[in-house]
Amino acid sequence: MSKFGELINAQVPVLIDFYTDWNESSVLMHPVIKDVAAALGDKAKVIKIDVDKNQELAEALRIKGLPTLMIYKEGQMIWRQSGELDANTLIGIVQEQFNV
Template identity: 80%
Template structure:
C-alpha cells in the first residue's frame, strides 16, 4: 500500500484505471486512455492497475465493477466512476484538477 500512496501523492492529477484483460469494457478503455495520455502529456498521469494482480488494493478501494476509474490529486480521491468513459470527458475532468 505504501507504493500506492507514492503513486497518488503527487502534484498532478492521477487517473487510475482498474481493469482486467478478460473484461470487454476494460479492454475497450485501453485506446481511450492512450488518447487521454497523449492529450494530457505531463500535466496528468494515467496508471492502469490489473485487478487480478492487485486484488488487495482493489478490495481496499472497494472496486466492484470494471472498469473503475478514479482521479486522485495530492493523495486525495477527487472523482470516481465505474464503467466506460469517453476521452473528452476524462480530459475535461483531469484539466479541472490541474
C-alpha cells in the first residue's frame, strides 16, 4: 500500500486503470490506455493495476466494476469512473482536470 502512496503523489496527474485479464471490458481498454499514455506523454502518469494481483488495494479502494479508472492529483483522488471510455474522452478528462 505504501508503494501506491508513492505512485499517486506524483507532481503530474496520475491516471490509473484497475483491470483483470479475464474481464472483457478491461481487455478492450488496453489499447485505449496505451493511446492515452502516448498522447499525454510526460504530462501525466498512466498506470495499470491488475486487481487479481493487488486484491488488498482493490478492496481498500472499493473496486467493484471493471475496468475502474481513477485520476489522482498530488495524492488526492479527483475523478473516478467504472466502465469503458474511448481515448479521446479520457484524454479530455485529464486535460480538463489539469489544464495540460
